[in-house]
Amino acid sequence: xxxxxxxxxxxxxxxxxxxxxxxxxxxxxxxxxxxxxxxxxxxxxxxxxxxxxxxxxxxxxxxxxxxxxxxxxxxxxxxxxxxxxxxxxxxxxxxxxxxxxxxxxxxxxxxxxxxxxxxxxxxxxxxxxxxxxxxxxxxxxxxxxxxxxxxxxxxxxxxxxxxxxxxxxxxxxxxxxxxxxxxxxxxxxxxxxxxxxxxxxxxxxxxxxxxxxxxxxxx
Ligand code: DC
Numbered sequence: 001x002x003x004x005x006x007x008x009x010x011x012x013x014x015x016x017x018x019x020x021x022x023x024x025x026x027x028x029x030x031x032x033x034x035x036x037x038x039x040x041x042x043x044x045x046x047x048x049x050x051x052x053x054x055x056x057x058x059x060x061x062x063x064x065x066x067x068x069x070x071x072x073x074x075x076x077x078x079x080x081x082x083x084x085x086x087x088x089x090x091x092x093x094x095x096x097x098x099x100x101x102x103x104x105x106x107x108x109x110x111x112x113x114x115x116x117x118x119x120x121x122x123x124x125x126x127x128x129x130x131x132x133x134x135x136x137x138x139x140x141x142x143x144x145x146x147x148x149x150x151x152x153x154x155x156x157x158x159x160x161x162x163x164x165x166x167x168x169x170x171x172x173x174x175x176x177x178x179x180x181x182x183x184x185x186x187x188x189x190x191x192x193x194x195x196x197x198x199x200x201x202x203x204x205x206x207x208x209x210x211x212x213x214x215x216x217x218x219x
Contacts, residue, residue: 004029004123006216007131010145011178011189013152015200015208019145020127021074022209027125027216030071032118034128034135035098036078037111039089040067042098044080052101062110069118092165092173099177102129103184129181132192141216144191145208147201149175 006023008016017033024031041062045052050061070077078086088094101107108130115135118124126135132142153171160170181189191197196215200208 003119003121004141005119005136005139006125006141006143006212007136007139007192007195008125008127008143008145008212009129009131009133009189009191009195011152011181012174013156014145014147015155015205016127016145018205019208019212020125022205023212024125025074026209026213027123029123029125030118031074031076031125031127032069032115033076034111034115034126034131036069036076036086036089037067037114038102038107039094039098040078040080040085041065041107041111042094042101043085043089045101046094046097052097052104055106058104058106062106065110067111067114069114096173096177099180103180103186105186108134108186129189130187132195133190134187137192141219142192142195143212143215144195144197145200146197147199149178151201 006027008020008023010016020031020033044050044065045061048061050057052058066081068079070079076086077084078089112135115126119126119136128135132139132144149171153167153174156174157165157167157170178189198208198211203211
């Protein structure tokens with residue numbers, strides 16, 4: 001691979017998105033939120049009322065799926081058949097459905113090409129759950145970002161708007177998602193053996209970004 005790929009994996013709320021955006025800006029490359037692709041699948045499954053447990057229905061659905069990313073400044077816009085679906089993919093229902101459908105090997109396979117194609121033409125920071133283990137096992141720079149569950153839940157809660165849920169529900173959903181994402185058979189959430197792990201529980205975003213940049217510069 002001639003282009004530089006930096007992978008950042010970890011559970012929800014560990015700070016991956018903010019860190020990845022900041023890192024990409026500092027390095028002058030693009031950032032790719034691969035979770036958005038899994039959310040795009042879930043959104044379309046829900047919209048088209050596909051039974052995601054039906055393998056034949058899912059195979060037909062996936063062969064027809066047309067997800068891609070458009071960069072708008074520093075932001076990523078996710079399109080499905082050319083339509084911007086970014087505003088619809090972060091609801092609690094789509095969040096849980098994305099975690100469930102991302103366990104399907106056929107879904108993971110369908111999204112592999114999109115991710116690899118992006119890295120084929122440019123430097124990028126990729127964030128997700130299996131970037132360092134499965135999608136870019138040869139990446140030179142791999143990081144695994146984690147934090148205590150209660151701190152991650154509090155961060156997510158603080159980001160929510162007036163339709164706030166209770167903190168304990170946010171934490172329970174996050175815990176369920178951690179469990180789904182880590183226990184699935186295909187490409188579960190886990191650090192690559194050669195990833196540098198960073199515990200962001202007591203670190204600011206600035207400190208995490210500085211740590212990653214210093215690791216990259218040191219090597
Ligand atoms: O990062 P996120 O919360 O937006 O991701 C949504 C879901 O997608 C997450 O619960 C697990 C799945 N996912 C995945 O399986 N592999 C990735 N590389 C990224 C996300």
